[in-house]
Amino acid sequence: MALQDLTPQLRTRLSRLERVVGWFVTIATLLLAVGLVYYIYKTAESRGWFLKKMPYFTFVRDATGLKIKDPVKLMGFTAGEIVDIVPQPPDDPSFNVFVQFRIKEPYYGYLWEDSRAKVAPADFLGKRSIEVTKGTKGAPTYLLHQLKEVTLSQAEELTGSKNVTFAQTIYDQGQTNVIIHAGEPLTKAALEKISGLGLELIQVVDRALEVRSPKWMWDDRADRYRPIQKGEKGYWLPVEESPALTERLEKVVNIVEAALPNFLDLTNQLSSVLTNSASLAAHADDLLLSLKPAVANLEQITANLRGPKGSLGEWLIPTNLNLELQTTLGSANSTVLSAQTNLNLLSSNLLASLENLADLTGNLHAQVEANGLILSEISDLVVHTDQMVQGLKRHWLLRSAFHQSTNAPARSILKPRVGGSQ
Amino acid sequence: MRNNRPNCDLLAATAQIFSRILLPFLLGCSTAQTPPPAPVAVSRAELTAEQAAKLSESQNWPAAAQEWKLAAERFGLLNDQAREAVALHNLAQAQRELGHAVPARRLLEEAASLNKKLGRTNEWWRNQIALLQLEALSADAAALRARFEKLAPVAEHLADRSVRGMFLNELGLWRQTQGDFTNAAACFLEAGRLFARSADPAGHATVTANLARFFEARNNLEEALKFWRLALGEFERLADPHGIACALAGQGRSQLAAQKDLPAAEELLRRAARNYRLLQCASETRTTLELLGNCLVAEGKNGEALSVQAELRDLAGRSGPLPAQ
Numbered sequence: 001m002a003l004q005d006l007t008p009q010l011r012t013r014l015s016r017l018e019r020v021v022g023w024f025v026t027i028a029t030l031l032l033a034v035g036l037v038y039y040i041y042k043t044a045e046s047r048g049w050f051l052k053k054m055p056y057f058t059f060v061r062d063a064t065g066l067k068i069k070d071p072v073k074l075m076g077f078t079a080g081e082i083v084d085i086v087p088q089p090p091d092d093p094s095f096n097v098f099v100q101f102r103i104k105e106p107y108y109g110y111l112w113e114d115s116r117a118k119v120a121p122a123d124f125l126g127k128r129s130i131e132v133t134k135g136t137k138g139a140p141t142y143l144l145h146q147l148k149e150v151t152l153s154q155a156e157e158l159t160g161s162k163n164v165t166f167a168q169t170i171y172d173q174g175q176t177n178v179i180i181h182a183g184e185p186l187t188k189a190a191l192e193k194i195s196g197l198g199l200e201l202i203q204v205v206d207r208a209l210e211v212r213s214p215k216w217m218w219d220d221r222a223d224r225y226r227p228i229q230k231g232e233k234g235y236w237l238p239v240e241e242s243p244a245l246t247e248r249l250e251k252v253v254n255i256v257e258a259a260l261p262n263f264l265d266l267t268n269q270l271s272s273v274l275t276n277s278a279s280l281a282a283h284a285d286d287l288l289l290s291l292k293p294a295v296a297n298l299e300q301i302t303a304n305l306r307g308p309k310g311s312l313g314e315w316l317i318p319t320n321l322n323l324e325l326q327t328t329l330g331s332a333n334s335t336v337l338s339a340q341t342n343l344n345l346l347s348s349n350l351l352a353s354l355e356n357l358a359d360l361t362g363n364l365h366a367q368v369e370a371n372g373l374i375l376s377e378i379s380d381l382v383v384h385t386d387q388m389v390q391g392l393k394r395h396w397l398l399r400s401a402f403h404q405s406t407n408a409p410a411r412s413i414l415k416p417r418v419g420g421s422q
Numbered sequence: 423m424r425n426n427r428p429n430c431d432l433l434a435a436t437a438q439i440f441s442r443i444l445l446p447f448l449l450g451c452s453t454a455q456t457p458p459p460a461p462v463a464v465s466r467a468e469l470t471a472e473q474a475a476k477l478s479e480s481q482n483w484p485a486a487a488q489e490w491k492l493a494a495e496r497f498g499l500l501n502d503q504a505r506e507a508v509a510l511h512n513l514a515q516a517q518r519e520l521g522h523a524v525p526a527r528r529l530l531e532e533a534a535s536l537n538k539k540l541g542r543t544n545e546w547w548r549n550q551i552a553l554l555q556l557e558a559l560s561a562d563a564a565a566l567r568a569r570f571e572k573l574a575p576v577a578e579h580l581a582d583r584s585v586r587g588m589f590l591n592e593l594g595l596w597r598q599t600q601g602d603f604t605n606a607a608a609c610f611l612e613a614g615r616l617f618a619r620s621a622d623p624a625g626h627a628t629v630t631a632n633l634a635r636f637f638e639a640r641n642n643l644e645e646a647l648k649f650w651r652l653a654l655g656e657f658e659r660l661a662d663p664h665g666i667a668c669a670l671a672g673q674g675r676s677q678l679a680a681q682k683d684l685p686a687a688e689e690l691l692r693r694a695a696r697n698y699r700l701l702q703c704a705s706e707t708r709t710t711l712e713l714l715g716n717c718l719v720a721e722g723k724n725g726e727a728l729s730v731q732a733e734l735r736d737l738a739g740r741s742g743p744l745p746a747q
Contacts, residue, residue: 036443043442410471410493412511412533413478414548416588416617416628417555418668419595419635 053102054142055234058117059095065128072101073131079107113138117237139182141235142214149201159188167203168224252363259356266349273342280335287328467496487516507536547585554592587616627656643680667697671710678717688717
């Protein structure tokens, strides 16, 4: 039925309803669009898509355990991510693998000339991660303030401000001794020091003026800042690379393997020491037995000395006693010498074993320090996984898949009977 | 390494963005709270009943009796009279299997009294049928008659087809013992129809076996054989070892009575005797062995018949579990 066929009242009511519906659909669509845009904006903000990112690179021995998009840490924060991993050309004798990563703001402000890229094991499965270290001295890798290249006369006009500092390192005529370090304040005394060097332009930085996006990058070779070129690979951070955990464990095992013969030698030495001690005891026993007649003789001597005929005549040291004493003393001397040799050997072996043991525990300590958080992280992972599964069990879409079986209610047992059976 | 598949990356990035938009909608929907756990006493009583049911199913009657007794006590402590009545009924069934007819009867009466008080008609009927089965096995014919006379008029109003089928099955068996064959056959046929309509294959198989026995009693051996074969098929489909042994023995007995294909009858009886022996049914084993002996004599295998006789004598003098052959 066409709209024209309706009564004017119905037509009015219908057109009003259509208008309301139209408004409702428009507002709902707008709300949905606004919500979507807001969600995307918040996600982008939380993921750091709007943040400025500066490139850095380093060279590693091998790319084991590293992959693109892995996070780069700084002081425990996720400061950026790896963007490229490529092997160096085959004829490069110095470096093996090129790793480029981007550090987002404000973290690149912490990276100075002495910052390093530490490549350390991240887990027991061979995974490694990059951690950049905070700079403590030298120039910032990217300049966050306004840099000016001025003549000495222009520089004189800028002296007196605490915010203006040198942005380059200046050497003496022989290019051997540093006269001005980058970051030193711009003073008249400093300008006098460099007045005779014939410098046309010097780089100074005004720390009062921040720039929105860094335009200057520190040049290690020139010891000054240079403008950032388009397609720049970034700033080179020297690497401190630890081998993968498996490799380190292998080394530990090798040390243990090397230490084992020493332990075995030690046990052998202990065995020989014990044998020698037994022999020593036997000799001591013999000595005591040998001394018994000597003591009897001494008793006789003293008796003679007490007697009326007491003198040191023929009975003082009979021939047989003299011989026995000589034999016994010789034997005792050789035994003591042997024991001393064995003890020296034992102590040297013990010292070597203790050193190996110290190395072993030192390595283990390093392992534990490097992976101190792994157990707590695994524990957190298990707890969170359990929480997620429990949540999924209650979710309206999935709870039917986790339906709990309930016990069937007990029923009275009754079976029809076949005639003639018990 | 450089990624040389930009299209895949683009697709993956798109999927990642869309999944993040859609997942909150999906996961944000309201979820149900987990129901609170049952009280300890209730779950303990239920666990005992469940354990007892398993023991009854595995025909471990002494243990089942203990567990059902414990379950009845625990349900009694919770004042759950409905489930207490069920436990008492099942305890009575276990006592009956152990040969303790008197306590079994007392327990069934107790359960029936509870069910009557609670108005659980269907359960009350189940108690009554169990009492009928108990009294049918005892020599108290008067009590059985009195119970049938009390129940038969009200059975017309019994709504549950399966329970009504069981009642009619018992009624048919009683009428058969009374010589009222016409009404017995009618009862069996009606019971079979009710079991079929209530989708109770075990009941239907039992009624088929009873009909086969009925025809045996009427000396209509052709029909008896036909029904025994049907019963065997039904019991096989149900995987019911007792039913299978019963149908094998019945088929062998009918063939022997008809003097038809005696080697097949011998085979059937041998298998039935072996099955009864494995099921530790001493009385049925003896009966089947006697039939086997008769079959062997009819076949002229007197030597084998003598060995069966010796086996029978051995069984008669033995107490405890039957030996495996």
